[in-house]
Amino acid sequence: MSASTNLKPPERHPDAPAPGELLGPHYDECFGCGGGQEHGLHLAARAGEGVSVTAEFTVKKAHQGAPGLAHGGVLASALDETLGSLNWLLRTIAVTGRLEVDFVRPVPVDTKLHLDAKVTGVKGRKIYSTATGRLGGPDGEIAVKADALFIEVKVDHFIEHGRDEEIKAAMDDPDQVRRARAFEVNP
Numbered sequence: 001m002s003a004s005t006n007l008k009p010p011e012r013h014p015d016a017p018a019p020g021e022l023l024g025p026h027y028d029e030c031f032g033c034g035g036g037q038e039h040g041l042h043l044a045a046r047a048g049e050g051v052s053v054t055a056e057f058t059v060k061k062a063h064q065g066a067p068g069l070a071h072g073g074v075l076a077s078a079l080d081e082t083l084g085s086l087n088w089l090l091r092t093i094a095v096t097g098r099l100e101v102d103f104v105r106p107v108p109v110d111t112k113l114h115l116d117a118k119v120t121g122v123k124g125r126k127i128y129s130t131a132t133g134r135l136g137g138p139d140g141e142i143a144v145k146a147d148a149l150f151i152e153v154k155v156d157h158f159i160e161h162g163r164d165e166e167i168k169a170a171m172d173d174p175d176q177v178r179r180a181r182a183f184e185v186n187p
């Protein structure tokens with residue numbers, strides 16, 4: 001993805017989770033990180049140094065595209081989710097505007113994908129970030145990589161656009177409201 005000019009380096013929020021801390025799901029029904037999705041990715045992201053995260057995702061039978069191999073869209077979802085979790089460290093709510101994925105190696109079922117992501121720069125509401133997914137370990141061979149542009153939004157983005165049924169359930173859940181509002185305390 002062509003990098004924008006005049007990017008500012010990202011600033012880790014003072015209340016961001018400490019390096020090594022698990023970030024936890026942002027929404028229980030999220031396909032990427034939620035515990036409530038049987039065939040979801042159940043991706044668990046952990047805060048790193050600066051504005052970076054690491055995450056792991058194990059490819060299951062439900063994630064196949066070709067026999068015994070992960071579907072590319074599922075791998076893109078794992079990268080998207082990992083990149084999205086960087087927003088916990090900025091304490092900013094943001095959605096993916098653009099995601100560019102390179103599929104470098106096939107990823108077999110039962111493989112654990114070791115992901116890492118970092119924010120490379122910020123300009124206004126635009127957050128530029130990059131991620132890799134490796135095989136065999138955190139320093140293993142690169143199987144997938146992505147560059148992304150996230151756009152900062154208000155929590156109202158979800159309330160306005162989400163289906164009423166799910167928004168009502170989320171707003172009736174005090175834990176969910178707390179998680180969403182925690183992002184709004186921006187300096």
Ligand SMILES: CCCCC/C=C\C/C=C\C/C=C\C/C=C\CCCC(=O)SCCNC(=O)CCNC(=O)[C@H](O)C(C)(C)COP(=O)(O)OP(=O)(O)OC[C@H]1O[C@@H](n2cnc3c(N)ncnc32)[C@H](O)[C@@H]1OP(=O)(O)O
Binds near residue numbers: 027158170177179183
């Ligand atoms: C209380 C209950 C609440 C419940 C909520 C629950 C939880 C909330 C908490 C956290 C959850 C947060 C996120 C989810 C996390 C992880 C999941 C993974 C992430 C995703 O999976 S998330 C889903 C997929 N995602 C979308 O569903 C976005 C659909 N989309 C839109 O909603 C709009 O499109 C939007 C908002 C993106 C922008 O719209 P907009 O009107 O606000 O702003 P605008 O268009 O002016 O763009 C501003 C500047 O970005 C540039 N720009 C925009 N898009 C670009 C592109 N594609 N390429 C290059 N540049 C682009 C413009 O060129 C301009 O640049 P400039 O300022 O320089 O002119």
